[in-house]
Amino acid sequence: MTATLLGALLDRPALPPIRTREALIDELGKAAALEHAILCQYLFAAFSIERTSPALSPADLEVARTFMLQLLAIARQEMEHLGIVTNLLIAVGAPPNFDRPNLPLQRDYFAVDLPLALMPFGDEFFKITAQLEAPCLDPAAPSPFITSVEAIYSRLREALQYLGGPGGPLEQTLFLGAKDPQVSNADFGATPTQIWYSLTLLPVVDLPSAMLAIDLIVTQGEGASAHDPTSHYALVRSMKATWDALSPESRAAMKKPVPHNPLTRERGDVDPNATCNVLRDPRAVALARVANRAYELLLLLLARLYGANDATPADRDMYRKYAFFPLMTIVVRPLAEILTDLPAGDGEHCATCTFELDGPIRTFPDRVTFQVQLCERLANLAGELAAITKMPGVSPRLDFVAKNMAYVRDRVIAYGMGTP
Secondary structure, eight states: OOHHHHHHHTTOOOOOOOOSHHHHHHHHHHHHHHHHHHHHHHHHHHHTBOOOOTTSOHHHHHHHHHHHHHHHHHHHHHHHHHHHHHHHHHHTTOOOOOOOOOSSBOTTTTTBOSOOOOOOTTHHHHHHHHHHHSOOSOTTSOOSSBOSHHHHHHHHHHHHHHHHSTTOTTTTTTTTTTTSOOOOGGGGTOOTTOOBTTBOOOOOOSHHHHHHHHHHHHHHHTOSSTTOTTSHHHHHHHHHHHHHHSOHHHHHHHBOOOOSSEESSOOTTBOTTSOOEEOOOHHHHHHHHHHHHHHHHHHHHHHHHSSSSSOOHHHHHHHHHHIIIIIIIIIIHHHHHHHTTSBOSSSSOBOOOOOOOSSOOOOOOOHHHHHHHHHHHHHHHHHHHHHHTTSTTOOTHHHHHHHHHHHHHHHHHHHHHHOO
16 A cells, blocks of 8 residues: 555645755654664664674674674664755754654654664564665655655755746745854765765765755665665665575574564654553663763764854864764763663563663753763763672673773863863
């Protein structure tokens, strides 16, 4: 059944075209939230792959390793898409948006008919990603729902051309935030179109650069054509073919017993019709909550990094330095992996990262206020991690993560003490 027919049966009108800056900012904010949710889906699936089981043959271990690397590469590009959409928001005069609802997403939350949920790697994961990444036959067709990622960007492309194109109502003023700070390849010493770590972060300053940014997102996701081998759609299909060719025993050995849609507590903003699994083991709950708050802190750093505020060049360098590398690579990722060594507490599943957000990701306007709270948050996280390392049955690896967090805390405190 098509979305248009479904809308007729439900007596819902098609989504209206975007005709004002206000509506454009709203839609870009939704696109950012959806890209954010999609990248969490890929990270969650990657962390659910078993790579150490003695039941895996050397050949199967290599396949599992390749699956994880491919998922992480796609997740990095989804992070890139979130960054590019954020550059679009900044360029049209809006603040960044790193908020999103918790997963699984309710269908009517954004008028989105897309499967946004946390699924471990396997058949159900492939089912939802195939729908997410599939090219849309007619992305501009009227519909009461957003039914594909491509349709999101088709609406945004049309809106930008209408508002900022020749003769448009905002032709001269649409990109009034173009000079405000964005994050692009230049921030990492890369040339404007260079691909580094599978990423190309494009700045947006006018209509041509906005079109280029949207085209990049669509090309990487759905592909420049139905046969583009480098698109997420093609990569997911290739992984699915490899998965299907494995023996049932190999597939079972590659899957950690990770629950669907894990949570640390009941949430009112998730899909009430979806099956969720609340973690019960005290160690798992404590560690998952710390992982979520470390991830939230990373987002707060990004929120200060984008757009006009009172951050100095040295501040911005510090935000970028600690958000993209230490917090993600030596804290959040290893915590997600260590969690799977703990039981979920239901006698059936292991624990896992839940990617929950407890509240909105606020943009702090004052650098001194932010620095004080940044140090407080890092100190709290370091202290809680140190306490969890003393719990029985926790992986010794957590001690290294706790020390990493303490190192980040000390470095950020030292930065604040040495910077007026």
